[in-house]
Amino acid sequence: MLTKVLTLELRQDCADTAAIGGMADLVQSWRERLLTAVDEAKAPHLEQLTSRFAHYPELSGADRRQLAEEMLHQLKSAPADGGSQSAPDGSQLSGEAPLTDLDGIGPRRAKILANLGIYCIGDLLLHCPIRYEDRTQLTTLEDAQHRQTATVRVRVTGPGRAIRAKRISFAQVPVEDDTATGNLVWFNQTFRVNLYPPGTEMIVTGKVRIHKGKISLAVSEEEVLGEEEIIHSSRLVPIYPLTQGISAVMMRKLIHQALQRCSQIPSGVVPPAVQQARQLPLMEEAVREVHFPKSQSAAQQARRRLAYEELFTLQAALARRRHAVKRPVAQSQVSSDGIGRRLQQALPFELTAAQRRVTDQVLADLASPQPAYRLIHGDVGSGKTVVAAAAVLAAIEAGRQAAVMAPTEILAEQDWGVLRELLSPFGYQPALLVGSLPSESKAQLREQLASGELKCVVGTHAAVAVIDEQHRFGVVQRAKLAAKGDHTNILVMSATPIPRTLALTAYGDFDISVLDELPPGRKPVHTELIVGRDRKRAYEFIIGQANRGRQTFIVCPVIEESDQQYLVAAEKLFGRLKNYIFPTLKLGLVHGRMPTDQRETTMEAFRQGELDILVATSVIEVGVDVPNAVVMMVENAERFGLCQLHQLRGRVGRSDQQAYCLLLTNSRSPEVIDRLQVLERTTDGFEVAREDLRRRGPGELTGTRQHGLPDVRMADLLAETAILVQARDDAFALIADDPELQRPEHQPLAHRIAQIARHSPAWTL
Numbered sequence: 043m044l045t046k047v048l049t050l051e052l053r054q055d056c057a058d059t060a061a062i063g064g065m066a067d068l069v070q071s072w073r074e075r076l077l078t079a080v081d082e083a084k085a086p087h088l089e090q091l092t093s094r095f096a097h098y099p100e101l102s103g104a105d106r107r108q109l110a111e112e113m114l115h116q117l118k119s120a121p122a123d124g125g126s127q128s129a130p131d132g133s134q135l136s137g138e139a140p141l142t143d144l145d146g147i148g149p150r151r152a153k154i155l156a157n158l159g160i161y162c163i164g165d166l167l168l169h170c171p172i173r174y175e176d177r178t179q180l181t182t183l184e185d186a187q188h189r190q191t192a193t194v195r196v197r198v199t200g201p202g203r204a205i206r207a208k209r210i211s212f213a214q215v216p217v218e219d220d221t222a223t224g225n226l227v228w229f230n231q232t233f234r235v236n237l238y239p240p241g242t243e244m245i246v247t248g249k250v251r252i253h254k255g256k257i258s259l260a261v262s263e264e265e266v267l268g269e270e271e272i273i274h275s276s277r278l279v280p281i282y283p284l285t286q287g288i289s290a291v292m293m294r295k296l297i298h299q300a301l302q303r304c305s306q307i308p309s310g311v312v313p314p315a316v317q318q319a320r321q322l323p324l325m326e327e328a329v330r331e332v333h334f335p336k337s338q339s340a341a342q343q344a345r346r347r348l349a350y351e352e353l354f355t356l357q358a359a360l361a362r363r364r365h366a367v368k369r370p371v372a373q374s375q376v377s378s379d380g381i382g383r384r385l386q387q388a389l390p391f392e393l394t395a396a397q398r399r400v401t402d403q404v405l406a407d408l409a410s411p412q413p414a415y416r417l418i419h420g421d422v423g424s425g426k427t428v429v430a431a432a433a434v435l436a437a438i439e440a441g442r443q444a445a446v447m448a449p450t451e452i453l454a455e456q457d458w459g460v461l462r463e464l465l466s467p468f469g470y471q472p473a474l475l476v477g478s479l480p481s482e483s484k485a486q487l488r489e490q491l492a493s494g495e496l497k498c499v500v501g502t503h504a505a506v507a508v509i510d511e512q513h514r515f516g517v518v519q520r521a522k523l524a525a526k527g528d529h530t531n532i533l534v535m536s537a538t539p540i541p542r543t544l545a546l547t548a549y550g551d552f553d554i555s556v557l558d559e560l561p562p563g564r565k566p567v568h569t570e571l572i573v574g575r576d577r578k579r580a581y582e583f584i585i586g587q588a589n590r591g592r593q594t595f596i597v598c599p600v601i602e603e604s605d606q607q608y609l610v611a612a613e614k615l616f617g618r619l620k621n622y623i624f625p626t627l628k629l630g631l632v633h634g635r636m637p638t639d640q641r642e643t644t645m646e647a648f649r650q651g652e653l654d655i656l657v658a659t660s661v662i663e664v665g666v667d668v669p670n671a672v673v674m675m676v677e678n679a680e681r682f683g684l685c686q687l688h689q690l691r692g693r694v695g696r697s698d699q700q701a702y703c704l705l706l707t708n709s710r711s712p713e714v715i716d717r718l719q720v721l722e723r724t725t726d727g728f729e730v731a732r733e734d735l736r737r738r739g740p741g742e743l744t745g746t747r748q749h750g751l752p753d754v755r756m757a758d759l760l761a762e763t764a765i766l767v768q769a770r771d772d773a774f775a776l777i778a779d780d781p782e783l784q785r786p787e788h789q790p791l792a793h794r795i796a797q798i799a800r801h802s803p804a805w806t807l
């Protein structure tokens with residue numbers, strides 16, 4: 043369409059008359075579209091041309107002509123103006139072919155797609171729509187109802203008009219379909235008058251207004267129909283997740299092209315035997331159906347097949363990793379005789395039944411010829427540290443070494459303190475190794491570790507490795523660690539209780555133990571959401587508690603510890619609380635960017651009860667254990683995720699005293715309030731995790747999103763436990779049978795797993 047205007051402009055001797063509002067504006071309004079639609083190699087040149095058009099009014103006639111001709115030439119060689127895209131060149135591509143073999147994809151777009159986990163044509167074909175739009179049932183202009191939203195297919199019948207009134211401006215374009223005529227209206231987008239020349243066919247969605255028998259449609263979505271209109275209209279149209287730089291329409295076109303040009307749609311990795319046993323439809327059919335389905339139910343079937351494919355692949359990769367990690371080792375095993383009993387004797391409390399059970403499981407792992415590889419999850423306060431201590435003790439007694447790692451220095455310091463206490467009756471002294479130590483001390487500790495003189499180290503980054511608060515570590519670190527010590531026994535601990543479906547995917551290679559019991563006498567933390575001005579009541583409550591000798595945490599949201607601005611905010615808040623709100627109380631401040639010794643001093647003072655209130659950033663989110671602290675107040679609670687708030691709440695209620703969690707917010711958004719009320723309703727971490735998962739998706743919960751785990755679409759998955767369990771059973775059986783994937787019928791799977799590992803380091807064995 044831009045080509046038409048340019049042609050007209052040339053015909054009119056470049057008088058800048060072809061476009062309403064002038065050529066400069068018109069080309070500008072096309073800029074984004076041109077740049078995203080053309081073949082990538084041409085983009086820089088086009089960009090330069092578009093910029094030159096900004097000066098069109100000032101150019102001489104000759105220069106104008108030259109510029110217009112050049113632009114026209116560019117557009118004709120790479121039509122991108124919503125008009126006819128060149129037909130695919132017909133050459134056949136294999137599923138393995140790089141994306142750049144497709145028309146319209148260069149290195150830049152290939153990179154964007156790689157971010158979606160799409161690396162080759164085969165991947166692209168597996169990129170599923172999130173939903174379908176039913177365009178088999180378009181409305182006609184005649185049937186459009188006043189005030190309703192309608193989707194209609196129309197033809198532009200004349201030039202558009204830009205209408206500018208005092209308070210409002212809009213573009214108005216006359217259209218018709220086979221039943222009636224009407225106007226399309228775009229508010230505040232007068233540039234659109236030039237975009238749709240007479241004859242343009244388009245599908246538009248918008249709100250209908252019928253005034254004195256005249257129909258107009260305030261357009262919210264439009265799609266110009268090109269030659270491949272068949273892809274876009276009169277059917278169930280696939281809607282893909284949007285990404286910056288790739289529009290939904292472009293994605294649709296790319297996939298359509300890939301489907302047409304792919305010589306053989308990948309037949310998937312599920313071996314024929316499994317395929318038959320589960321009566322799965324053929325992958326080739328499923329792939330075609332999932333993009334351009336005949337019906338909603340056909341689409342649903344196809345999605346289930348693809349979900350199975352994805353889950354099966356993931357589970358096979360997990361099974362292989364597990365197989366590799368669990369290979370029996372010759373090295374002496376860690377005897378666990380009497381460890382549990384001796385630890386119990388040294389403790390001031392009785393282990394809970396859950397602690398005893400899980401400790402036994404861990405000690406049995408250590409005694410077995412296969413390295414331990416276990417996830418322990420349990421709600422905050424369920425007493426995971428003691429279990430870790432049992433493992434560490436067993437390792438040291440067997441003449442091996444132990445490393446305990448934590449995601450933050452504060453937590454490492456604290457785990458160190460607790461372990462020191464727990465291990466001292468046995469005569470062992472763990473050392474603390476964190477980044478902020480002077481480098482000589484670090485070097486010295488490393489030397490002592492290497493020589494074997496040092497038996498146990500607690501640190502932020504490690505025989506037994508215990509990883510505390512695993513959910514903060516993410517998957518990559520875990521994989522690196524597994525690769526590090528050959529025969530390392532690995533225990534990871536997580537305080538985010540996760541639903542079983544998620545555990546089986548994110549941690550599907552681990553043995554899993556659940557600490558499903560809290561130490562006796564714990565009262566549920568009383569949680570209250572405090573909105574707006576009510577905060578005064580909260581402050582008074584805290585003062586009351588302080589007068590009775592109880593302590594309080596006040597947490598303010600610093601999302602990124604590196605964010606200077608937020609730290610300033612935290613310090614300001616601290617000053618305000620200290621000087622104006624709690625002038626009679628003793629307050630301390632900790633955050634992640636403080637020198638270690640300063641922070642340590644403050645934490646210790648709080649632990650010792652010398653401070654009434656500890657103001658902190660979310661560095662204290664995990665693990666921190668000060669039993670005399672009974673109030674957790676969170677400022678701007680809406681800025682935290684539910685699981686994170688649950689963690690914070692877990693900092694209190696660690697003794698038999700009643701504890702309180704006060705969530706402050708100034709937000710009045712019903713959505714925010716509703717979300718925070720989940721915490722008022724329940725103190726069960728599993729329930730909180732389920733709600734969080736439902737609202738935010740699984741990536742946030744497991745830290746997998748950024749780490750390249752194949753992104754199983756969990757929303758689907760949660761409803762599809764049956765598929766997951768089937769896929770897992772099948773995959774684990776297959777690996778048990780052919781662990782190295784050597785059989786010919788397992789080659790596609792072997793290949794696929796290798797491919798995933800190449801792109802996501804987390805999957806390297």
Ligand code: ADP
Pocket residue numbers: 391392393394397420421422423424425426427428537561562665667669692696
């Ligand atoms: P988390 O699972 O959150 O890491 P911790 O290991 O920090 O929990 O334990 C929470 C608190 O409960 C600590 O103060 C710990 O000493 C105490 N604790 C652990 N086990 C028991 C038990 N069996 N009986 C009583 N208190 C316990």
Ligand code: MG
Pocket residue numbers: 426427510665
């Ligand atoms: Mg802990």
